[in-house]
């Protein structure tokens with residue numbers, strides 16, 4: 001028992017020191033080298049499709065599509081409809097939990113590096129601070145951005161997998177601690193690509209590559 005605890009805490013310490021030392025990678029050589037070591041370099045480009053659900057009494061509909069960039073980072077494309085014209089803050093929040101009606105279950109902004117909140121392209125900022133989605137008179141809006149320090153790998157402390165995307169009622173003004181963007185009108189959990197429809201695509205890709 002004593003030994004077990006010691007080993008566990010040693011492992012936790014090692015993990016912690018690795019995080020502190022490495023931060024959230026964005027440098028290409030480190031990214032591709034570690035992906036190669038894990039033999040997972042073929043699976044990183046599978047898009048994750050995140051359905052967004054209406055929250056706080058809104059009529060929002062929409063999706064987010066997340067794809068790992070070949071040179072590191074995650075490309076995020078968010079499409080929404082059914083919300084008020086104007087700017088709407090969009091972020092990754094730390095809990096992959098959109099179960100509460102006001103989406104407060106998603107918790108605070110995801111910040112494995114413990115940076116302050118910010119508007120892109122300001123650095124440093126929270127790893128999933130996407131700035132504002134601009135919605136037109138027709139209630140539709142699109143935001144496309146690359147989060148340079150994030151990944152979609154399940155074993156990476158800077159991964160967006162098992163976190164949540166939240167769309168807000170108001171504009172993110174860049175203020176602390178989270179941009180004063182008001183109520184949470186949309187929320188979607190970022191599931192691994194092995195989950196649901198994305199998982200099916202990934203299995204097909206895997207099968208195709210194992211034939212040769």
Ligand SMILES: [Cu+2]
Pocket residue numbers: 089090091092093166167168178181
């Ligand atoms: Cu937010």
Ligand SMILES: [Zn+2]
Pocket residue numbers: 091109116117118126128129177178
């Ligand atoms: Zn933030």
